[in-house]
Amino acid sequence: MSVELAHYLTVGAMIFGVGIAIALAKRNAIAVLMGVELMLNGVNLTFLAFSRFGGAFDAADAPLAGHVFVVFVLTVAAAEAAVALAMAVLIYRRRETVDLDRINLMRW
Amino acid sequence: MDSAGIIVAFWLLSAIAVGSAVGVFLARNLIHAVVLLVLSFVATAGLFVTLSADFIAAAQVLIYAGAIPVLMVFAVMLTPLAGRDNGNSLYVVPGVLLGGAFAVIVAIVAIDAEWGAAGAATLAGQSFETTADAIGDALLGRYVLAFEVASVLLLAALIGAIVLVREDEPA
Numbered sequence: 001m002s003v004e005l006a007h008y009l010t011v012g013a014m015i016f017g018v019g020i021a022i023a024l025a026k027r028n029a030i031a032v033l034m035g036v037e038l039m040l041n042g043v044n045l046t047f048l049a050f051s052r053f054g055g056a057f058d059a060a061d062a063p064l065a066g067h068v069f070v071v072f073v074l075t076v077a078a079a080e081a082a083v084a085l086a087m088a089v090l091i092y093r094r095r096e097t098v099d100l101d102r103i104n105l106m107r108w
Numbered sequence: 109m110d111s112a113g114i115i116v117a118f119w120l121l122s123a124i125a126v127g128s129a130v131g132v133f134l135a136r137n138l139i140h141a142v143v144l145l146v147l148s149f150v151a152t153a154g155l156f157v158t159l160s161a162d163f164i165a166a167a168q169v170l171i172y173a174g175a176i177p178v179l180m181v182f183a184v185m186l187t188p189l190a191g192r193d194n195g196n197s198l199y200v201v202p203g204v205l206l207g208g209a210f211a212v213i214v215a216i217v218a219i220d221a222e223w224g225a226a227g228a229a230t231l232a233g234q235s236f237e238t239t240a241d242a243i244g245d246a247l248l249g250r251y252v253l254a255f256e257v258a259s260v261l262l263l264a265a266l267i268g269a270i271v272l273v274r275e276d277e278p279a
Binding site (some may be wrong): 002009013014015017019023024030051063067070071075083 | 114115118122125126129130132133138141142145148149152155156158159160161163164167168171172175176179180182183184186187189193194195196197198199200202203204206207208209210211212214215218219221223226227228229230231239242243246247251254258261262264265266268269270272273
């Protein structure tokens, strides 16, 4: 019994799947953002698992490339959260709701 | 063959991470959902530690478990009339089906695939090394252009967020 690459990939996929379900099924815009953050988190776990089990410490040309990619994902997630939550507050100020089913001004 | 400690740590942290992610879906109160989200992120940081990613684990606790939930709690508090309920939309059945199908399919593929040397490696087979210095070298060397673009992106996002939520001043 030992922990291998496939175990980490499975956990990452489960977190990503729960994130998909939350992002699709929730009405509140802030809850949808939580689902997106969970999806990014599952992807980060997959990156680090491949980096660890793929021998990133021994790679001569690009050591720890997976770790560097995760750093950029963290950066973009922070920027995305700041802008998305600002938009949620702005929409609430104009429409008094953050319910995505009721923000349908542009519906055809 | 890994030691018992790492196996117990992996299964415990995985159960907490996935379980509290499901709890975010099931929680009826948005504030409870944020707290469960923090728990999931902290457990994932523990999984990062088992993968020898010490710097990323610290950054995960600071950014994902620290800064982003604070923003989310602020956003929930600033939208009081929108309610605290974490209700579902009409897409709950397709959403759960799609998420479950994705997780099952990727799990089957990951377990069945031939990963070669990477799949045969175990956590105990490699030594724990600190990563912060190597990541710093990579960020300011090979990936310096992407690093600078990321800094401009962060600046633009922060200025954009401030401009978006600023109250209009009377002229």
